Amino acid sequence: MSTETNPTGGTKRRRRLGIRGREALWGYGLIAPTALGLGVFYVWPVIQTLYVSFNSWGPFGGLKWLGLDNYRELFKDEAVGRSLLNSALYTLMVLIGIPVALVLANLLNRRLLRGKSFYRVLYFLPVVTMPTAVAMIWRWLLNGDFGLVNYLLGKVGIHGANWLSDPNTALIAIAAVGIWASLGYNIILFVAGLQSVPDQLYEAAELDGAGPVTVFFKVTLPLVSPTVFFVAVITVINALQVFDLIYLMMSTSANPALPATRSIVYLFYQRAFMENDRSYGAAIAFLLMIIIVICTAVQFRLQKRWVHYE
C-alpha cells in the first residue's frame, strides 16, 4: 500500500518506525551496494574455496567429497614446505627495507633541507611503475652477461653472479627488487608520521645535549612506532602474498632457480591454473590465509611491547 492512496496509513507506519527505525533503514540502504558486492565477490568466494578444498576436482569440473585429504597431502608435499620457506625468507628480507626507509625519511624530514620534494618524487617513481615493467627492467639490469649491475660490480673487482638463474642468489635478488619497489611508499608513510612529532621535543632533547643518534632512538623512534607498526603489518601481509615479481622475474617455469624462489602463491597458481587442480589449489590458498591471520595476530599481540600510543 503506497502513501499516496492511503496517507494516514503511511504516516502511521512512519510513526511506528520512529527516528531510530528510519536511521537503521538508511544505514542498511547506504551499505547495501558495498555489502552486496563484497558478499558476492569476497565473502562467497571464501566460503566456496573452503568447500572446494574438501573435495577433489574432476577433469570436467565435478566435485567429489574428500574430507581432509587435500590438507593431509599438503603436509606431505615437499613443494609446499619449500614454498612456505621461500615466502618466509622473502618476507624476512623485505622487512630490511623498513629501517632503510625510516632512516631516509628521517633525513628527508629535516626542516632546513633543500630539494625535499625533488627527492620524494624520485623515491616514489618505482611505486607508480607497474610491476610488470619493474620486473622487466630488473631482469635486464641483473642479466648475468650483459647486465648493468654486473658491469658496475666488475668495475670494483667483483665478479657478479647469474643473479636470476642461480638458486643461491635468485631469491635475494628478487627481494632486493621488492625493497626497491616499495621503499618510496614506506618513506612517504614515515615522513607523514615524523611530521606529527612536535618540534619542541627535538629542541628539548638538543638542549639536553643529546646527539642525533640518541635523539633518533630516544625521541623519534618511540613517537613514530605506530607508523612503524602499520608499515610492518602491511609489509608482512603483502610479502607473504608475493607473486607478480617472482612470476615475471623467473620468466619461464624452466628457470633452474624456480624451486628456490617459488612462493606459496606461485605454487597455488601452478597447481590451480597450470595443472588445473582447483581443489588442491584451494587448500593451498586456505593454508596461506591461515598463516596470514596468525602472523597478523602475533604482530598485534607483540605491539604492546614496543608501540607507544599517546
Added chain:
Amino acid sequence: MSSRAMTTRRASIGSHAVLAVGALVMVVPFIWQIITSLKTIGESTQVPPGLWPAHPQWSNFDQVFTDLPFGSMFLNTALVAVGRTVAQLLFCSLAGYAFARLRFPGRNIIFAVFLALLMVPSYLLIIPQYQVIQSIGWLNTVQGIMLPGMFSAFGTFLLRQFFAGLPPSLDEAARIDGANPLRIWWSVMLPLVRPGLAALAVLTFLWSWNDLLWPLVVITSPDKMTLSPGLASLQSQFTTNYPVLMAGALVATVPVIAVFIVLQRQFIEGVAAAGNKG
C-alpha cells in the same frame, strides 16, 4: 659562523650525500631503460656496454606498436581504472559514512566481517570470482575486468576513519534542518573528507592500472587486454630482445608517471593520509 650553524651545515651535507646515493639507485634503472630502448640488439649486448647508441633506434617503439594493439590496451586500462575508481569512491563513501555516523542493529558485526576480508589473500578469490563473471556472461569483456574491483573493504574502512573523525554536531545540525542522511552525506560530509577521497582515488587507480593476474584470467582476446598482461605477453615473445622490451615497458608506464609528476602533491599526500588513518 657559530659552531651550532656549522654542525647543522655539516649534517645537511651528510643528509644530501645519503639521499643522493639513494636517489641514484632509484633513478638509474629508469635511465638505463630509456637508453637501452634506443639501442640495437648488438649494442645492448656489448661488453663493456656503451653509454649511448650510435643511432637511436626508434624502430624498437614501432615494433612494440605493431606487436601490441597498444591503443586499445591503453583505452581498456584507462576505462577499467576510471570505472573502478569512481565506483569505489561512491560505494565506499556511502558505506563508510553509514558505518561511522548512523546507528543500526548489526553494524559492528557487519563491519567486523568487512575488516576480516582485509586479511584474505586476493588470489584465493580469483577462481570463484571467475565463476561469477562467467555465470553472468561477462568473460572477455572490459566490464568483466572491472566489476569485482568496484567494491572494497579497504576503501570502506579508510573512508569510515575519515568520517568518524568529523565532529558529531555537524549531522545533528543538518538533521534538525530536516535533511535526510543521503543529503547530509552529499552536501555536508563529502566536502569535508576530500583528503580521504583523494587518497582512495590515487590508491585504487594505481592498483587497477598495475593489476596483472585478474585481467590475465578473465581476458582471452588481445583487443580486450589491459596493459600489464599485455606487457607480460611481450616478454614471452621477445625473451632476450631487451631494446624492444624496454621500449614496451616505457610505453606502458609513461602515462602513469606523467600523471604522477603533474599531480605529485596529491599522490604523496593521498598515500600519507591513507597510512595515517589506516
